[in-house]
Ligand code: SF4
């Protein structure tokens with residue numbers, strides 16, 4: 524379970540108030556309670572915060588992702604092996620010369636990528652489990668050796 528301190532430490536921590544909250548800590552608390560979302564912190568859109576933004580989105584994914592796809596990633600179980608990155612058919616289709624070949628992603632269209640030894644899931648709307656024409660795909664969960672990916 525993600526903590527408010529984990530979220531806070533990934534924020535710019537400048538207390539700029541651009542999100543409308545009085546402090547970055549207040550914004551972190553609101554994000555944890557799913558009252559605010561990552562995109563409402565506009566400084567995170569700056570390129571030097573790209574990694575922090577992706578991590579925040581990943582940490583907050585379980586609830587958001589579970590609503591539509593049922594996909595949950597448990598970062599504490601992930602060893603960063605990259606099996607899921609290569610196994611996801613969307614990754615292969617969207618990035619055949621990067622993730623599709625077991626290399627670093629060459630674009631941002633992939634669902635999975637490994638950052639700092641942990642897999643991050645983004646572009647979740649591309650997942651075959653998303654939306655009204657969903658397919659119950661298991662391609663990412665089956666090759667995960669640690670059970671870090673779960674569908675609920
Ligand atoms: S369920 Fe299928 S499409 Fe969705 S992330 Fe996993 S492998 Fe990719």
Ligand code: SF4
Nearest residue numbers: 601602604605607667
């Ligand atoms: S297959 Fe499992 S352990 Fe390997 S990167 Fe993906 S989630 Fe992590």
